Amino acid sequence: MKMDAARFYALLRFEEASLALRAVMRMRLVDEIGDDNLSHSALREKFGFTEQAARTFFALLQVMEILQHTEDGHSVTPLAAECLADGVASSRKPYLSMGTGDDVDAFIDLLRGKHPDDALPLYSGEDAGETVMDNTDVAREIAIGLSSRARNFAQPLAAAVATKAASAKTLADVGAGSPYVARDCLNAMPELQKVMLVDRVNGMQFAREIMDTERIDASRIEFHEGDFFNAVPKADVYVLSNTAHDWRPPEYSVIIDHINASMPEDGLICIHEPILMTAWKNDSEWLHALWMACYAQTLLRFTLGEGTCYKLEEHHAILGKAGFEPSGSPVPTSDGCTALFYQRADRCEN
Ligand SMILES: C[S@@+](CC[C@H](N)C(=O)[O-])C[C@H]1O[C@@H](n2cnc3c(N)ncnc32)[C@H](O)[C@@H]1O
Structure with missing residues (x-):
């Protein structure tokens, strides 16, 4: 049986919700905001957060129903005002904040940089x-751990890429980490x-190790050791998997510019x-939203404030700046990941 640790990886993420909740109470966020309705930047400045921390933390607090967002800005939800404020009879803060410590x-x-x-940092140029x-x-440990997730999503990802680029001759997996996506794309795309x-180099060594242990055919796989902030090789198709989320928008844009x-x-x-x-339509979508928002906070912490998950519109905006437009609908693969496709704006039919 193929080992699949995906469930454990996901479970670990939910500790972020507890950390965020305890941080809310430690900062007296509910009392500090009171009845105010604040813009994203006013709220960010009020608490002294960096931009990347603010977008990540506020998104999680929205999913946790502590903050609500309207066109006018952010405010505290009635539920949070009732349960997480100081000096309110209905508050459960004294109990909920027990055990809060140095981690918070x-x-x-x-969050304040x-x-x-x-x-x-986890990665760098x-x-x-x-x-x-x-x-x-x-x-x-990190590379092998991540590769076990890649082994799960490689096949559905390769199937999605094959549908969009059946006649591609060359493909570059940028920030590859493992050879699984390469192997499954070679299987799924006959051309x-x-x-x-x-x-x-410090990541590629493990991709080589996995190639050897799994006896993956290396005849059509090339290793390009180098920094994606300097250049990427020429290819018909680029896969950037679980890599944009390690960086702030300016660095993400540099990678896209090199691809471009x-x-x-x-x-x-x-x-x-x-x-x-x-936003979510039912409980199962809410659970997925919570998983993703928790994951964003893990990324923020692991990358010392650089990384996060981006919203669909944020990906579109970053790719759009470089002249790309979405091509087709997002395709969910596995392990919480989704494949988004982009082409140059003048090539898109939709
Ligand atoms: C989170 S892992 C993603 C691995 C794989 N693509 C996946 O989906 O699981 C990010 C990868 O980007 C690589 N990386 C980080 N900084 C890099 C840089 N400056 N240039 C090239 N690769 C880099 C890391 O070594 C790592 O393999």
Whole structure:
């Protein structure tokens, strides 16, 4: 039986909801906002959050029904006002905040852009100093852990890419991490002649290890070791999977600009990501929204405030700046991820 740890990965994410709730109480967020209706930036400035922290934290608080968002701005929900405020008879804050400790203070610091001097980012560009990925033992756990998720989604992702780009000859998996997407795209796309894995040396070593242990046919797979902030190889199709979410919008845009510079006129980009959503139609969609918003907060913490999940409109805006438009509808794959496709605006029929 193929080991599938997806459920455990998802369960771990929900601790973020507890952390966010305890941070709300520690900051007296409900009392501080009171009856005010504040714009995103006014709320962000009130609490001294960075932009990336604010968009991530406020989205989670919306899904947790602590904040509500209207056209005029953010305000506290009646439920939160009743249960999480100080000095209200109905408040459950004294009980709910029991056991709150240093982890909450460290998290609030991170929301404000502060972290311990010795904290290392998970990833970086080649010239930006040491990262967690430079510690080989820890990096192996991370890379192998992530690859077990990639093994799950590689087939549905490859099937989605094959539908959109059946005649593509070359594909680049940017920030590849593992060879599973390459292998399954080669299986699903008969015209494909080669797949290029693009990753930094400290990540690529594990993709090579997985190729060997899984005995994956390497004849049509090329390794491009390098920094995607410098350049990406030429390809007909680009897959950027679970990688945009490690960066702020300006860095995400730099990767897209490099893809844009190397891609042919009729090329295709597949952004494969967990998508943040702050509206839902039923309980099951709400649970998915909570998972994604919790995941965004995990990313924010792991990347020292750089990463997050983006909403569909935010992806569209970042790709749109580089001249791309969505091509077709989003395709859910597995493990909470969704494939979004983009083409140059003048090539899109929809
Ligand atoms: C979260 S992992 C995603 C792996 C895989 N694509 C997936 O969907 O599971 C991000 C990947 O980007 C790579 N990466 C991070 N910074 C990079 C950089 N500056 N240049 C190239 N690759 C980078 C990491 O080594 C890692 O393999």
